[in-house]
Amino acid sequence: MKLDAKIPSGPIQDKWDTRRFDLKLVNPANKRKYKVLVVGSGLAGASAAASLAELGYQVECFCFQDSPRRAHSIAAQGGINAAKNYRNDGDSVWRLFYDTVKGGDFRAREANVYRLAQLSVNIIDQAVAQGVPFAREYGGLLDNRSFGGAQVSRTFYARGQTGQQLLLGAYASLSRQIGLGAVKMFPRTEMLDVVLVDGHAKGIVVRDLVTGEVRSHAGDAVVLATGGYGNVFYLSTNAKGCNVTATWRAHKRGAGFANPCYTQIHPTCIPVSGDHQSKLTLMSESLRNDGRVWVPKAAGDKRQPSEIPDDERDYYLERKYPSFGNLAPRDIASRAAMQVCDEGRGIGETGLGVFLDFRDSIKRLGKDAIAARYGNLFHMYAKITAEDPYSRPMRIFPAVHYTMGGLWVDYDLQSTIPGLFVLGEANFSDHGANRLGASALMQGLADGYFVIPYTVGGYLAGQKAGSVGSDRPEFASTVAGVQEMTRKLLSIQGKRTVDDFHKALGKIMWGKCGMARNEAGLQQALQEIPVLREEFWRDVRVLGSNESLNQSLEKAGRVADFLEFGELMCRDALERRESCGGHFREEWQDEGEARRDDENFCHAAVWEYQGEGKAPVRHEEPLAFENVHLAVRSYK
Amino acid sequence: MNWLIDFWRSSIGGKVIMAITGLLLFGFVVAHLLGNLQLLSGPDKINAYAKMLHDLGPLLWVMRIGLLVVFVLHVATGIRLARANKAARPVAYAKEATIQASFASRSMVLSGLSLLVFVVYHLLHFTLGVTNPGHSALKAAGAGGHDVYAMVTASFSVPAIAIAYMAFQAVLFLHLSHGVQSLAQTLGLNHRRYSPMVRTLAYLLAAAIAGGNAFLPFAVLSGIVKVAS
Amino acid sequence: MKVTLHIWRQSRQSTKGDFAQDGRMVRYELDHVSADMSFLEMLDVLNEQLIHKGEEPVAFDHDCREGICGSCGVVIDGVPHGPERGTTTCQLHMRSFKDGAEIWVEPWRAAAFPVVRDLVVDRSSFDRVVQKGAFISVGTGAPQDANAIPVPKHDADRAFDAATCIGCGACVAACKNASAMLFVGAKVSHFMHLPQGRVEREQRARDLVAAMDREGFGNCTNQYECEAACPKEIPVRVIAEMNREFVRAKAVEEPASDKGTGGHG
Structure with missing residues (x-):
């Protein structure tokens, strides 16, 4: 297996420009002769399908859900990073790049991460133009919040539903192309294999989940945007349908799988309540902006949280990581939680939990301000646990949330199978060994809107349009x-x-x-x-x-x-x-x-x-x- | 004209037609009540009012035809929408439940059709003199043929007729109480502050009209208004 | 706790002529239900038992199980998503039911939502409506800076209130007339409150209403069952707004011109 990352030469800030110039173009009149198969309709898939169709390619898009709008990107809560520096707090493309590389514990490819930071800015512009209702200030301009692993406020958000709003933006673009006849959409259709012809990905095999029919679709390139494999753990914050099938079967056809062991355990999820548990629910990391994480200092302290005085509480993140405090990155916060539980200081019946306490923020800002920021999350917490987080600290525990590993791709997001491109969580490229909060949405959309439309073109320019039919x-x-x-x-x-x-x-x-x-x-x-x-x-x-x-x-x-x-x-x-x-x-x-x-x-x-x-x-x-x-x- | 038919055929267009015709009919009901309340002031007043209307001549016919068109449009559109609504749910729920819809709103079709029956009867009774020819004969016998007072009081002194009229006012109340607030929503008026007021107002107006109408047969039956001798 | 379930079982897809097919309500007894289970986890338990007994499990749509994807949704005792307000079926917990409760579970019932199997319905009619205009016609490219279009917070909030729609279809299921006005109204409302969305507001209102009517949904009779059933509590204000937008759009509509609109040199 040859691993050529095809990173352009030159200074890092010029690499993407260089690459875009080097990529061959497809004549506008010829674009409609090429067909691209896009599997998955989340942020990466929907944005890719819409953008490719806008360019003039024939696009077929597949998702196993009943509608492209339901892809699991929709569940992302907290926000999306962008180096806009609207807050004048010292942010820049370079700083976002630096934070992401460091946050990934130096296991990501620099050139990809730098491009991601560059494109982050365009994503926000694109989303606003689509009508994504980001949070705004009274002056009418966009609001920002801070997020784990960063010391600047660069996270754009839409209440606790940022993923939903961004996905609906991409879905709207995709829907427009479907309405125009440029994209053919196949919902309730699951990809079960990739078809290789002369070593190139030239088609896929799908099963129609309603009729059971197994059939093939031929195309000139295949784009996988099928998400992560967190459900290998059975319990995770992923949707029940999330799976590894598309990427795994591509792997069995020759696509290299990179760093499968890199999984992200998110520190703020609702603890397991019993054997019947079918999935875990995330409480957005943004809560750590105003919530303080603690456990009792003494092991086995089973008093009600309100009865434990401050000097008998251990705000362990603030203690161990004074400069980042409760905003320490996810891997670190999760591990710290596990440690205190191992020491017997975990809370709740199972001892597998820590408190996330809003008492001080409510005192400082008032209940209304907290409700305005996190109302829907508090509501969701109360629904699931039957506890009121305004009056009693939330119980949280780490849970599997995201997988940084995925199919190996080069700088063009092409896997080791020519013609097979992999986007979003399904690839391995940008987050190294740990993903920072509010970066998944950024990556999915950067890949789909701004990378793949160029790089697929570069591949197709060297291919004869429609050269392979499903009669092979x-x-x-x-x-x-x-x-x-x-x-x-x-x-x-x-x-x-x-x-x-x-x-x-x-x-x-x-x-x-x-x-x-x-x-x-x-x-x-x-x-x-x-x-x-x-x-x-x-x-x-x-x-x-x-x-x-x-x-x-x-x-x-x-x-x-x-x-x-x-x-x-x-x-x-x-x-x-x-x-x-x-x-x-x-x-x-x-x-x-x-x-x-x-x-x-x-x-x-x-x-x-x-x-x-x-x-x-x-x-x-x-x-x-x-x-x-x-x-x-x-x-x- | 195609665009107008298209508009009528669209779901919202149909609703807007219902709202506008409903508003006009509501206006008519208000005027009708105000006119009839003159019964309480004695024969001269109401008979003069009847004569005044009658003397409008061609204008009266314009009004009548206009009213008829509005009425027919209201009924026909209502039936069209109701049929479409029925077709939109081919299999009923095994277990039916209602969360917040009012009884009035759920019985609009039924109350509407009941009112249609009532209006037909009302016209046959007072306008065309078919059901109780004796009553309209009294009207014709009056000075200048306008002794409405005698006709009405004679009719309402028959308990069965009076009670029927009063009963239909309950139906009218039901229909108007939802209809008035509904037309505001259909015409796009929805405001966190004003909508609750509109709702209250709808109940008050519906009660005033139905109550006012029902008071007439009650007044005759109970002797508050004397039957013409 | 123990519950008795009456669940709609239908093995064949609905067709225009025969909507119910072989569908019928089937009774199941379920014991050892925990109050902390979600409603869908309770169905999971039932399905595991059915499989062990050699019976085919009950099909129901679900995915994220955290109330945002809009996949799940069944009518529980006549109410879409069950007795709790502002809650999807997946977020409904068994503590909302009494021990020994009898629970009726049915699919969304609407001509525009044919049943695929058991409790699974086909909501592609929603997608088709969206494809006709629930978007801003902007392609991927380099739009102006995001902060170049200030949006008053009040407008942004109103747009957001409508944009929270998860497309589950509970509004249609709850409506006595199986009308989709709350869903479509939410799309109209979302875009009409944003300056970016106002550019094509008339076309959007006309196209969306026409698309909605083509799908065979019923009409709105202002009973507001939709609002009460909506898991995201989208207000019926959006319907009033759509009515207004539609009437306005129809009023200003000009007959098609035969001159064409192309501007290519």
Whole structure:
């Protein structure tokens, strides 16, 4: 596997300009002859599909939800970063770049991150032009808030629904193109394989989730914007439908998978309430602007929070990280929470929780001001827990939230399969080992609106339009493979349900490849997962038929892929013998702080699939830090 | 004319037609009540009023035809919308529930159709003299053919007729109480401060009209207004 | 706690002529329900039991399970999203029900939302309406600086109130007439309060209402069931605003010109 990142030469601030100039263009009259298949309709997918259609390409867009508007980007709460420096507080493209590289614990590719910071500015302009109702001040101008891992206010937000509003903006653009006939939309359609012709991605195989029909679509390029794989843990803040299937099956066709072990555990989620729990709910990180995180100083202190006086409380983030305090980055805040719980100071019945307290802010700003900022989040918290966060501190606990790893892409967002582009959370490029808050929306939209329209063009310019039709034998054989897997799932008729297997996998992953990992645990997981997978293929029970909506069957396919992917994740975690960002190896720490090994691991690990039952091969893309110098990441 | 038919056919256009015709009909009902209340001032007053209307001649016919057009439009549009609404839910809920819709709003079609029946009866009774020919004969017998007082008092002294008229006023109340506030919303008037006032006003106006109308048969029946000798 | 469920089971898709197909209410008993479960988690438990018994699980739409994606939604005891105001089905918890409760669970019922299976309906009619004009016609490119268009906070807030719509369809399900006025009104209201959106306001109002009417939704009779059922509590003010916009747009509409509108040199 050749890993050429194709980073343009020259100073970092000129790289994107250079690249855009070097990319070949497709004549406007010829654009309509090319067809681009976009899988996924979240921020990255919808913005890409709309932008490509606006340029004149034929676009087909696919999503498994009943409408493109429901992609999980919609659930992002807090905000989106942009180096606008509207606050005059010293922000700049360079500072956003620096913060993101540092926040990612020096495991991201500098050139990509710099481009992301540059484009952040355009995103806000684009969104406002679309009518995205960002929060405003009385003067009519845009408001900003601060977010974890940054010392400037650069986060634009729309109450606690920023992801929703940005996605609806992208969805509106996409809808406009659908209405104009430039995009053909296929909702309730799941991608189950990529079709390769002469080594290039020239089509996909999908299953119509309503009729069960498996069919192929041919195109000149394929764009995957299918999100992250957090649901490998079963419990996560991801939507129930989020899955690794599209990227995993592309991986099995030859796309390198980079850094699968990089997962983000978000510090502020509502703790688990029981075995029935089907997913975890995030409380936006923005709450840490006004909420103070604490646990009792004494282990086993089960008094009501209001009965614990201030000098018996441990505001541990403020204590340990005085300059960032409650706004310490996510990986650090999560680990700190886990530590205090390990010390027996966790709160609530399970002891797995810490307080997020608004008492002081309410005293300082008044209840109304807090309600105006976080009303909907407080409302949601009260709904789920039946507790009033205005009068009683919230209980929070870390939960899986985002996955920084993903399919490896070069500077053009092209994977190791030519013609297969990967955007947003599905790729690995911009966040290194830890993503800062309010950066996911930024990346998804930068990729979709402002990167892919150029780079796909550059690829297509070298391809003959419509050269491959679905009559090529590769299509029929790929379809047959997918049909065979469906048939197999339905024929097992075992005893255990799909969810049962998924929960079992989640338990292994969370226990041994979760917030803290060690050699022994990972080795054990690598023993357990294949056993579970084998049992799945022997004993899973999927009822119903292929010919109508069958949600068990959909889930079964996804869980089957998680059972393979989980193993790769553990393998990656095992091989990365250092701690960095969201990847914390207990063997490499300085009193709870991650210890990186830049000597041996300053690279992206890229896995190449070798076939069933064969160990994958690990490749390395070395990371060079020429502009932000490698340093111990400190938020003290 | 196509654009006008298009407008009528659109959902909002249909609603706006309902609102405007409803507003006109409401105006008519108000005027009708104010005219009829002169019954309380004795035969001379109301009979003179009747003569005045009658003497309008062609103008009266213009008004009548206008009223008829408005009325027909209101009824026809209402039926069109109601049918479309029914078609929009082909399978009913096994368990029906209502969160906040008022009884009046839920019975608009029924109250409207009841009022249609009532109006037909009312016209047959007083205007055309079909149901109780004796009553309209009294009117014709008056000076200049306008003894409305005698006709009305004779009619309402029949308990069955008086009670029927009063009962229909309850229906009218129901219809107007929702109709008046509804037309404000349809015509785009919705304001956090004024909308609650409009709602209260709608109830008050509906009660005033229905109450005023019902008072006439009640007054005759109870002897407050004397039957013409 | 223990509950008795009556759930609509329908194995075949609705067609124009036969909407209900083989659909019927089926009774299920469910024990050991925790008050902390969400309504959908309760259905998960039921489904696990059904699969173990060899019966096909109940199909229902859901995804984010945090009240924002708009996927979920069933009619519970006649009320879309159930008894709690401002709450989606996924955020409804079993503590809202009494032990021993009998609960009726049905799909959204509207001609414009054919049933796909059990509790799953096809809401693509909403998407088709949006495609006809619920957007600002701006392509990806380099628009002016975001702060070049100040928007009074009051207007921005009004736009936001409408923009919070999650497109779940509860308004249609709640409406006695299966009307989509709250949904479409929210789109009109969102854009009419923003300076960027006012440029094409007339065209938008006309196109959206026409698209809505084509889909076979009912008409608004101002009963406000939609507002009461809306999980995002979008006010019926947006309907009044749409009425106003539509009438105005119709009034100023000019007959199509045969001169064409092209301006290419």
